[in-house]
Amino acid sequence: MSEVNKGVLVTGVIGSDTHIVGNRILSRALEQEGFRVVSLGALTPAAEFVEAAIETNADAILVSSLYGQGELDCDGFRDLCTEAGLSDILLYIGGYLVVGDQPWEEVRIRFRDMGFDRAFPPGTRPSDVTNVLEQDIAARRADAKQGA
Amino acid sequence: MGNATITDQDSQIRPLSQDKIPRDEFLKMRDENLARWSCGGDVDLDEAAAYHKAMVPEKHHAHVSRHAVATGACLTQPRGGFATLDMHKDLLQKLEVDGLADILPTTTDSYTRNERFGQAADGLTASEAKGRSLLNGFPLVNHGIDRIREIVDQVNRPIIALTGTAMPRMTGEIAYAGGMTGYLGSGIAYTTSYTKEFSIADGIRNYQYLDRLAALYLEKGVELHRRQPSFLTGTNVTPSIGIMVAVLDALLAAEQGVKHYGLELTQVMHPIQDAASIAACKDLVQEYLHRAGHKDVFTPVSSLHWMGAWPANRAQASAMVVYGGFIAKVGGAHNVTTKSTSEALGIPTPEYNAEGLVMSRMGIYLARDFTFEGHPEYQLEKEMIELEVRTILDKVLEMGNGDVAKGATAAFEAGVMDVPWSPNRGCQSLIMPARDDKGYLRILDPGKMPFPKDTLRYHRDQLQQRADNKGITFGPDLAIDSVYELSEEMAKLMPYPLAS
Numbered sequence: 037m038s039e040v041n042k043g044v045l046v047t048g049v050i051g052s053d054t055h056i057v058g059n060r061i062l063s064r065a066l067e068q069e070g071f072r073v074v075s076l077g078a079l080t081p082a083a084e085f086v087e088a089a090i091e092t093n094a095d096a097i098l099v100s101s102l103y104g105q106g107e108l109d110c111d112g113f114r115d116l117c118t119e120a121g122l123s124d125i126l127l128y129i130g131g132y133l134v135v136g137d138q139p140w141e142e143v144r145i146r147f148r149d150m151g152f153d154r155a156f157p158p159g160t161r162p163s164d165v166t167n168v169l170e171q172d173i174a175a176r177r178a179d180a181k182q183g184a
Numbered sequence: 185m186g187n188a189t190i191t192d193q194d195s196q197i198r199p200l201s202q203d204k205i206p207r208d209e210f211l212k213m214r215d216e217n218l219a220r221w222s223c224g225g226d227v228d229l230d231e232a233a234a235y236h237k238a239m240v241p242e243k244h245h246a247h248v249s250r251h252a253v254a255t256g257a258c259l260t261q262p263r264g265g266f267a268t269l270d271m272h273k274d275l276l277q278k279l280e281v282d283g284l285a286d287i288l289p290t291t292t293d294s295y296t297r298n299e300r301f302g303q304a305a306d307g308l309t310a311s312e313a314k315g316r317s318l319l320n321g322f323p324l325v326n327h328g329i330d331r332i333r334e335i336v337d338q339v340n341r342p343i344i345a346l347t348g349t350a351m352p353r354m355t356g357e358i359a360y361a362g363g364m365t366g367y368l369g370s371g372i373a374y375t376t377s378y379t380k381e382f383s384i385a386d387g388i389r390n391y392q393y394l395d396r397l398a399a400l401y402l403e404k405g406v407e408l409h410r411r412q413p414s415f416l417t418g419t420n421v422t423p424s425i426g427i428m429v430a431v432l433d434a435l436l437a438a439e440q441g442v443k444h445y446g447l448e449l450t451q452v453m454h455p456i457q458d459a460a461s462i463a464a465c466k467d468l469v470q471e472y473l474h475r476a477g478h479k480d481v482f483t484p485v486s487s488l489h490w491m492g493a494w495p496a497n498r499a500q501a502s503a504m505v506v507y508g509g510f511i512a513k514v515g516g517a518h519n520v521t522t523k524s525t526s527e528a529l530g531i532p533t534p535e536y537n538a539e540g541l542v543m544s545r546m547g548i549y550l551a552r553d554f555t556f557e558g559h560p561e562y563q564l565e566k567e568m569i570e571l572e573v574r575t576i577l578d579k580v581l582e583m584g585n586g587d588v589a590k591g592a593t594a595a596f597e598a599g600v601m602d603v604p605w606s607p608n609r610g611c612q613s614l615i616m617p618a619r620d621d622k623g624y625l626r627i628l629d630p631g632k633m634p635f636p637k638d639t640l641r642y643h644r645d646q647l648q649q650r651a652d653n654k655g656i657t658f659g660p661d662l663a664i665d666s667v668y669e670l671s672e673e674m675a676k677l678m679p680y681p682l683a684s
Contacts, residue, residue: 061664137529
């Protein structure tokens with residue numbers, strides 16, 4: 037575990053989805069990279085992600101969805117954050133986000149339009165996330181400083 | 185609508201125990217249950233029993249399973265379910281005609297699994313309007329008994345309800361009354377694998393209801409197929425853990441009067457370990473049933489295609505589908521639950537699903553009467569599994585003073601029983617499996633489970649070899665590497681060209 041706190045993250049699997057394995061592996065890898073991880077586990081409602089982010093003053097929320105209904109579960113997620121005063125929070129999503137075989141680029145753009153800063157396709161490994169996450173959080177913090 | 189209300193009422197009447205629910209009490213429980221949703225009132229047990237009796241034997245899961253065991257056959261059964269009646273009919277037709285499925289599936293959608301029948305109704309209406317399935321399964325409660333029978337009448341094979349849930353009371357009533365002759369699910373396995381907040385005690389209570397219902401049908405002369413899902417979380421579940429849960433769920437079902445109870449084990453994708461696992465499961469379940477005085481319970485074992493992550497490449501996946509049929513037959517399983525080359529991509533089309541069935545069937549054919557019995561590694565694996573299961577189960581039964589329900593709940597609370605990668609808060613999930621260098625699944629960290637010292641040492645020695653050979657630190661990284669392994673691209677699994 038690193039001594040430097042690279043950021044506070046909220047992780048979990050959204051909606052009625054029990055697929056916990058990848059999310060647990062990711063959470064563990066992020067902790068090893070020096071992030072503080074608040075892991076909500078499987079079957080987590082959208083509101084719980086937001087509440088946890090407020091309580092812990094989180095830098096980012098990382099949502100997993102593996103059962104194809106992520107589009108329904110994440111509808112309005114960014115608005116929930118904004119209403120809760122988390123308008124600048126970084127939002128990531130990853131997994132099997134839609135039903136059926138749809139081109140990834142279309143899926144990515146759809147989730148970007150829903151307010152997710154990054155969307156990760158099936159097969160993403162933790163290292164793919166940690167690298168960009170560190171940069172994104174640093175950029176957000178720099179922006180916040182400038183704004184203040 | 186909340187299931188909690190139902191179980192709360194139960195717990196006031198009936199403290200958790202393995203005891204058979206008395207008839208009068210059960211009839212009262214049924215009335216309360218069926219009053220929860222409109223089509224519950226349509227269930228007439230005598231009429232349903234008569235409908236089952238009028239069906240040809242080939243459509244009875246129990247009959248077909250007994251025939252498979254008697255003849256040494258391995259039945260094929262896929263998963264699958266779509267929202268609308270027409271789409272679901274079309275699916276089952278293709279699985280039977282093109283896929284040659286021996287048993288047909290009806291997977292329910294996630295709303296139905298969570299008893300959110302109102303939301304399922306909306307999803308069904310939207311699916312019918314749009315002409316495509318917006319639900320990830322067949323909402324069997326919303327369709328109701330008459331429409332299910334329309335499907336049953338159209339097909340020539342038995343139908344099993346696959347409803348991954350800890351709340352089977354309503355779906356069980358409607359599925360069986362509708363003429364489905366099998367139902368997959370059990371109190372310990374599904375609660376620890378499919379729920380987060382649900383207590384194992386409540387999961388056991390809910391399945392005691394379903395098992396008592398199956399026993400009531402039997403009293404009326406209808407033998408139904410009940411089945412238990414010991415694939416658990418499907419993620420590197422080592423054989424002994426699956427078998428421990430299978431035995432406990434089987435004992436609970438037998439106490440309610442069930443005489444026909446299938447057991448499902450996930451393939452670890454090592455034919456010797458899978459064969460040892462299937463054989464040990466058959467023996468151990470009967471051993472513990474006999475010990476408890478249940479000498480006439482029929483317990484066929486199903487082998488499930490790999491339940492972990494699959495390769496996205498269809499050619500790679502097809503090898504796993506064929507191999508899965510082979511492994512089931514060589515291992516002596518009497519049923520194989522099949523997947524398709526679409527597994528890594530999402531829910532398969534009816535065509536890919538049917539293709540997976542035929543691939544598996546060819547694997548079964550090629551296995552012929554081959555067996556690993558007598559192979560030294562097979563003997564060793566089987567003995568280790570048996571030792572592990574007996575050591576821990578005897579402790580579990582002791583913790584319940586002979587009561588399986590009490591022993592199981594106490595054991596999970598103490599971590600004596602555990603399930604790897606479980607989402608359930610009542611499950612410590614400290615146990616960590618990993619794959620060794622020969623491809624066997626081993627126990628990396630037993631958590632608090634009291635495994636025998638000798639087998640634990642063997643597991644660790646084998647894993648140490650993998651750690652050394654692969655340059656991975658001995659620890660959780662071995663487990664994580666094993667989660668991904670079989671889904672990796674071919675180039676990563678084997679160097680190409682080999683001579684370089």
